[in-house]
Each structure stands twice: as C-alpha cells, then as structure tokens.
Amino acid sequence: MSEECTHECSTCGSSCSERTQEQTNFREKPHELSNIKKVIGVVSGKGGVGKSLVTSMLAVLTKRSNYQTAILDADITGPSIPKSFGLHEKASGSELGLYPVKTKTGISVMSLNLLTENETDPVIWRGPIIAGTVKQFWTDVIWGDVDYMFIDMPPGTGDVPLTVFQSIPVDGLIIVASPQELVGMIVEKAVNMAQMMHIPVLALVENMSYVTCPDCGKEYYVFGESHIDAIAKKFGISTIAKLPIDPKLAAACDSGMIELFDGNWLNNIMKLLESEEM
Numbered sequence: 389m390s391e392e393c394t395h396e397c398s399t400c401g402s403s404c405s406e407r408t409q410e411q412t413n414f415r416e417k418p419h420e421l422s423n424i425k426k427v428i429g430v431v432s433g434k435g436g437v438g439k440s441l442v443t444s445m446l447a448v449l450t451k452r453s454n455y456q457t458a459i460l461d462a463d464i465t466g467p468s469i470p471k472s473f474g475l476h477e478k479a480s481g482s483e484l485g486l487y488p489v490k491t492k493t494g495i496s497v498m499s500l501n502l503l504t505e506n507e508t509d510p511v512i513w514r515g516p517i518i519a520g521t522v523k524q525f526w527t528d529v530i531w532g533d534v535d536y537m538f539i540d541m542p543p544g545t546g547d548v549p550l551t552v553f554q555s556i557p558v559d560g561l562i563i564v565a566s567p568q569e570l571v572g573m574i575v576e577k578a579v580n581m582a583q584m585m586h587i588p589v590l591a592l593v594e595n596m597s598y599v600t601c602p603d604c605g606k607e608y609y610v611f612g613e614s615h616i617d618a619i620a621k622k623f624g625i626s627t628i629a630k631l632p633i634d635p636k637l638a639a640a641c642d643s644g645m646i647e648l649f650d651g652n653w654l655n656n657i658m659k660l661l662e663s664e665e666m
C-alpha cells in the first residue's frame with residue numbers, strides 16, 4: 389500500500405494487496421482518427437486567476453517549437469480560448485465527427501464557443517451535461533496527430549474536473565494560482581485532488597505575481613511577498629513560474645493576438661514538457 393493511499397479503491401490505479409474494491413475504469417477512447425501523445429491539464433482552484441491565459445501561452449510556446457499542438461477548452465460555462473486567439477468561425481463536422489478550428493499559427497482548438505450560434509449565449513446546463521460535452525470533445529473530435537494537448541479545465545475541484553480526470557488520460561497538471569491563493573488552502577485542495585486522481589503535478593504558476601515598473605524596470609510585489617517557493621517545496625513541485633501583471637498580455641487576449649506574446653516567463657515549463665521526465 390502506498391504512503392499516499394486514500395483508500396478510494398474504485399478510482400485508484402495501483403494493484404496492491406489492500407484492495408477492497410475493483411477498479412472502475414471510466415476511461416473513454418479518443419476518436420479513432422486522433423493520435424494524441426501527451427495531455428496536460430491546466431487547473432486552478434477558482435476562476436479568473438489566469439488559467440486560460442497560461443493554457444494559451446503554453447500552447448503558443450509548444451507550437452513555436454514546431455510541435456503539433458491542440459487546446460481542448462473544457463471550461464464550458466466560461467470559454468475564453470477562442471477569444472484570445474481571435475477565433476470567430478464555427479467548427480464544422482462530417483459524418484465522421486467534429487473538426488477543430490485552427491488558429492493563425494495552426495493550433496487546433498475545440499471550445500463550446502465554436503459551436504454555439506452566438507458567442508454571448510449563456511450555457512445553462514447541469515453538471516452531467518457539461519461533463520458529457522467535455523467527454524465528447526475527446527471522443528467525437530477528429531484531432532489528428534497531436535504532440536501536446538492542453539486542457540483548459542473548469543475552475544475548482546467539482547463534478548466536471550472529476551469527470552475529465554476519470555475519462556481522459558491526463559499525463560500531468562499545471563496549477564495556476566494568484567498570489568493570494570498561494571497563502572490559502574485553495575492550491576492545497578488542487579494538489580490533493582491531483583494526488584487522489586494519481587496525476588502528477590508538473591508545475592505551479594503564480595500569476596499576477598508582480599508588476600514591472602515601465603520606467604525603471606523594478607519589480608513590485610503588489611500582493612505582498614511571493615509564497616510560491618515555499619508552497620512548491622511543501623508539495624515537492626520542482627518547476628515553478630511567475631507571471632507578472634502585464635497590460636500587454638491582457639491586450640493580446642482581448643484583441644485575439646495571444647500568438648504574438650513576447651516573454652520567457654513559462655520557458656522552464658516548456659523545458660520540462662520537452663524533457664524525458666514527461
């Protein structure tokens with residue numbers, strides 16, 4: 389029995405002598421025309437902390453390194469990926485399945501906003517329908533060959549993230565948090581959920597960590613001293629990144645130009661993704 393045993397035998401993948409229940413396998417197969425090598429989930433404890441921004445930036449970096457890249461926007465009720473890439477066309481389909489929409493640089497994207505008639509239509513669905521839609525983005529979308537798929541997860545640790553973790557083989561998670569969250573329990577909850585689902589936490593990103601003065605270049609930690617190093621150490625997460633509050637990033641998202649962002653803040657996560665450890 390592992391030291392981290394949660395006694396949740398139905399969701400545990402290890403075959404140990406203490407097993408009391410059969411493992412229930414909820415894994416869904418991707419579309420037969422999809423060949424997806426690595427799946428990275430981007431999660432946050434709560435909404436609005438920059439999860440979609442980090443998902444978009446990591447996808448842009450992998451694409452810049454010439455990998456076949458895809459984004460599955462699992463944030464069904466608040467999809468923001470199409471907007472940051474300036475995607476307004478609708479996804480098309482055939483009798484074989486649905487086709488993702490390509491961004492200007494060739495990143496494949498599927499999001500509910502690419503399917504609804506109006507981008508502003510609210511999605512007033514209950515949890516199981518939302519979770520079912522995410523599953524369909526995995527099973528019914530013809531993704532083709534993908535080296536890295538990033539999943540922009542819905543915030544929190546509820547119904548939908550649980551279904552995604554159970555039905556899609558996620559290779560690793562990147563947790564995005566604001567400086568305030570890093571002093572509370574929200575990040576701890578996300579780390580604990582990852583452990584319970586047996587998914588490794590690859591990296592921790594502190595978004596809106598600091599502001600750089602445009603005149604003198606000095607960094608100001610407006611939310612107080614950063615706690616990311618201590619939290620990463622506590623949970624044994626070796627890769628961290630700090631993203632400043634940068635009006636250029638907000639403007640790039642708003643104008644659909646995130647593919648043009650300039651900055652090396654997430655380069656060490658990129659290195660990790662390309663390394664043998666992944």
Ligand SMILES: Nc1ncnc2c1ncn2[C@@H]1O[C@H](COP(=O)(O)OP(=O)(O)OP(=O)(O)O)[C@@H](O)[C@H]1O
Nearest residue numbers: 435436437438439440441466632633634637638641
């Ligand atoms: N470091 C940053 N600098 C400037 N603007 C930022 C930064 N991070 C996020 N933003 C802006 O804050 C807003 C929220 O970010 P984003 O949509 O990525 O958050 P989220 O965690 O995905 O939210 P939700 O879960 O509600 O979808 C966006 O308008 C984004 O452009």
